[in-house]
Amino acid sequence: MAGFNARTGLEELEEYAVEHVAADIIVNANESNYNLPRPIEQAVAAKLAGFPFNRYPPMQAETLRGLIAEDLALDADNIRIGNGSSELLQMACYAFGGNGRKIAFPYPSFSMYGVYTKLADSIAAPYPLTLTGYVDPDKVIEFCRAEQPALLIVCNPNNPTGNYNPLEVMEKILANVSCPVVMDEAYMEFAKGSGVDPQDLRPLNKLKLVAGSTLALTGKYSNFMCLRTFSKAYGLAGLRVGYAVGSAGIMRVLGKTLLPYHVNAWSLAVAEEVYRQKDLYKEQLETIIEQRDLMREQLEQMGLKIWPSATNFLTCCPQGELTARLAAACEQQYGSQGEKTQQMLAGMYLYRKLLEKKILVRDYTSHPVLQGCLRITVGLPLENVEIISRLQRLCGEEAI
Template identity: 30%
Template sequence: MVKANPALADLPLRPELVGEEPYGAPQLDVPVCLNVNENPYPPSGAMLADMAQAISSGVYHRYPDREFLRLRTQLADYLGHGLGPANIWAANGSNEVMTHVLGAFGGPGRRMLTFTPTYSMYPEYARNTHTEYVTAPRRVDYTLDASDILLAIARVEPTVVVITTPNNPTGTTTPVTVIAEVLANTDAIVVVDEAYQEFARDPEATALSLLADHGNLVVSRTMSKAFAFAGGRLGYLAAAPAIVDACRIVRLPYHLSAQTQAVASVALRHADEMLARVDDLRATRDELLRRGPQLGFEVVDSDANFVLIGRWADRHAAWQQLLDQGVLVRETGPEGFLRVSAGTPDEMAAFYAALARVDAPRMGE
């Protein structure tokens, strides 16, 4: 008999979930949040008014458009490269997009391959879709080349390969030429996760340019980062129509609410405004890449809106000392590093001031 107020141990939990903790970066009420790679500049009042108008004119006693073709058309227009709505799929964040991909192409007896260090949610996507999660290491500078990837594919025989560029948490990129060589030499579904592509020094150097020639390519994007739309929860992919149809098979009915579709549509209509601060955030990232070494820290060159900085012998102590001063960064990535998101000028000034007061020992001291 199950207790009226059971503990997890009292429930018939799936065995692979025993001992697991829910994913989540710390959500703390502090003055400076530089831990989850958001765009720190909110939409304008006029933009918020447009979103409110779109929501207020919506229909909520009927189910939303299950295929959201209008939104998919807007996303295709935003991406360009000759894409149409049949090439686009979207969901509640790129997290759900990846779950759809693995729900369609992963599963029992199948493997997902990716390259570490990388995004900490990937193993959870695999676990939740009963897909075996296998990794191969990146090079010492956290980059990849085609030989690294193809050797791992030959060894692992995955059905899904995930290449993250710019990579989270390192910010390093994988050239389009490398991705093209991989696609030419595997039948696996190759997901190129470009969540931070708008922040890259060359955002036009994208795997989207390969879609016309490779039916096994999926390019994943999000509106949560550069678009200043993290609260809107809209991730999407571009791929061959057959891959989109596969995602349609495994999605839950009406998975995108009418509200989500409405506000995402407004954001896309005003893409120039939503992306207006991307150049500022690139400059902020580049300043951190310059100042970090000047202050005696090691940094990893980044093409995203964050930078790894270190190395501390006890990075948790450094993280805590920053937090004690009201600055929240992320304790993730290679040993000894902390990941710092690009913030507003005031936020970065607070970060640099707090960093100067951190006395946690660094490696080698």
């Protein structure tokens, strides 16, 4: 930052950048590889004619908020809309963080938690997950009592491990911490969780929509917000739309941090159509879940360790004898890689060989906790066949 009087702390941050890599199969960012269902695509195309691009978008995204509120049998005051759930997460850090305040978040998890904490001029307080990637509610509660964070973030299902924690685990945390809580549920549509509040008097069809999610607890606890996104299950990553659900009080605080007209009109118009016809995604979601479970079995048969995923991705790494074989193959083909462990080398070998075949996955091979890991988004069925076929060859005779 030489030559500029930037705010203290920014020098510790790197600009967020993702290298553009040409690939035929893109499964590195947990996007949906499906486009819009045809009826929604047609409805969206019809909106283009005469669309008021010259006008600012609705200030409070009233239509989309109303649709979500009606669906969940809540009031519009319980909903806020953002540029993806990431903006709402960042604004929650601004709203409740600040100089000298701690923000607690899981590790390993979404890398932007630490970035948003720093941008909010707050103190990072990462808490560990279990060795298998789950939330231990008793340890989180104990952590919060000791550290006294101003905000607690929980990622469920967790990214990048994919673990889903049951509703009773989340409720135990909500009932026993004193600070506001953000429940980041970007991948909840893939989890097929169950469980509702037995005292919730909403109609059965409404309860089915929130089963297994902390959305089921919005009438019971006022100290949290649940974040959802259109980027994953609904394939709108390119338009950046998400929403927060919580008590009217916590939504008012969040709303103070949101800029005027912050979600563009076209994104809102498309998201409204998607939400109205979201039942059309049922077949896509079922296919992704079926493909995920099939891929898990196939990857395990190759000798890879798979983290337990309830999302649209699988995180895996070589283990045992396979690690040594792949590490040796890596150095034989690419030369010495310096001070890298065998686990790192094995994962690096798979990553590079996949990329040579124009298959782009997420590289976690040098991550302190996830050494040697690759995260693979579930793609289209034929893409998944190609990924598995390539990995089978790499983990078999080609690595000998």
